[in-house]
Amino acid sequence: MSPAVDPIASFLIGTVPVYGDAILAPMDGFSDLPYRSLCREFGSSLSYTPFVNAMEILARQPRALRLLDFLPAERPVVFQLFDSDEERLLKAAQSVLDLQPDILDINMGCSVRSVAGRGAGAGLLRDPRKVARIISSLSRALPVPVTAKIRLGWDDRSHNYLEVARAVADHGGSLIAVHARTRQQRYSGRADWDAIAAVKAAVSIPVIGNGDVQRAEDIQRMRQHTSCDGVMIGRGAIGNPWIFQQRERHQVPSAEIVATIRRHAQAMVSYYGERDGLVLFRKHLVRYLQSLTVAEETRAAMLSTTSLAAFEEHLSRQERLQGSPSRLTRGRPPR
Numbered sequence: 001m002s003p004a005v006d007p008i009a010s011f012l013i014g015t016v017p018v019y020g021d022a023i024l025a026p027m028d029g030f031s032d033l034p035y036r037s038l039c040r041e042f043g044s045s046l047s048y049t050p051f052v053n054a055m056e057i058l059a060r061q062p063r064a065l066r067l068l069d070f071l072p073a074e075r076p077v078v079f080q081l082f083d084s085d086e087e088r089l090l091k092a093a094q095s096v097l098d099l100q101p102d103i104l105d106i107n108m109g110c111s112v113r114s115v116a117g118r119g120a121g122a123g124l125l126r127d128p129r130k131v132a133r134i135i136s137s138l139s140r141a142l143p144v145p146v147t148a149k150i151r152l153g154w155d156d157r158s159h160n161y162l163e164v165a166r167a168v169a170d171h172g173g174s175l176i177a178v179h180a181r182t183r184q185q186r187y188s189g190r191a192d193w194d195a196i197a198a199v200k201a202a203v204s205i206p207v208i209g210n211g212d213v214q215r216a217e218d219i220q221r222m223r224q225h226t227s228c229d230g231v232m233i234g235r236g237a238i239g240n241p242w243i244f245q246q247r248e249r250h251q252v253p254s255a256e257i258v259a260t261i262r263r264h265a266q267a268m269v270s271y272y273g274e275r276d277g278l279v280l281f282r283k284h285l286v287r288y289l290q291s292l293t294v295a296e297e298t299r300a301a302m303l304s305t306t307s308l309a310a311f312e313e314h315l316s317r318q319e320r321l322q323g324s325p326s327r328l329t330r331g332r333p334p335r
């Protein structure tokens, strides 16, 4: 069946059908192959890589290229690149086509000084004509849809998201993801969902809304408020893949949380190796543990071990302890 007439796709990115409206956000350090695969299986409908520096791709740096690893089951896969230079972005994108991404996204939202300050990431928002040139040259040269992830503007005095969104839509872009904050706000302050609605009304390509989705119920609330096609979830999905099953954390039984921790830890170890996998897993684990009641010594041991056998032993003990509240201390409540 041609994707263009696929009746059950939620929306199309160019010719790529997307099934489902909840999407794990690109998050450097979190949205790696193991966690993306887990979230995709739980219902996230697209896999975005974290942002990758075009210069590092062109230098064939192994660390950068590794960020582009993905599993076939993750498709559709979006490679996200960042740079301030049009030609480098194009060359870097062309040089990773052999890895067969489904979609190529340009990061126009990173607020970190070393990125935005040199005109990449959110720095691109200051130059909508450059945005238009980048999207135009990439969408003409690449055989895959080209998309952009933007913020509302550089700061309070430059809310130019409609101009930027039109620059993307009018020059061949196939989708816009809107993190509804400015670069100045970084990750605090309320996301402005009215701005997402305004972008959706202004362009005819699909729009993904992003910002302040913490709970499963927020997904439909954002869709209703903004009419956006998809909802992207960042921090609210850390330690909480169940959000993609439209379930709230408190609805997930402890045994299921423990089983998911075990699975995620094993996936980290098989991808990164035992020591690195468990060390990198700690920032996820801290968030999973917020939903569990865990003995303080078990928590400390799980967050410090570099042995998978020891980690699994702690998890098994945790499973046995469930139902013996006298031996447990209360975990921190979910944020």
Ligand SMILES: Cc1cc2nc3c(=O)[nH]c(=O)nc-3n(C[C@H](O)[C@H](O)[C@H](O)COP(=O)(O)O)c2cc1C
Pocket (backbone or CB within 6 Å): 025, 026, 027, 028, 029, 030, 049, 050, 051, 080, 107, 109, 110, 149, 179, 187, 210, 211, 212, 213, 232, 233, 234, 235, 236
């Ligand atoms: C740790 C972390 C890393 C991030 N890395 C990226 C990234 O690589 N690319 C990107 O477009 N956005 C990145 N973001 C921004 C998120 O994709 C998202 O836009 C932002 O967190 C707002 O969504 P939220 O309120 O659901 O967290 C990152 C955010 C966090 C917290």
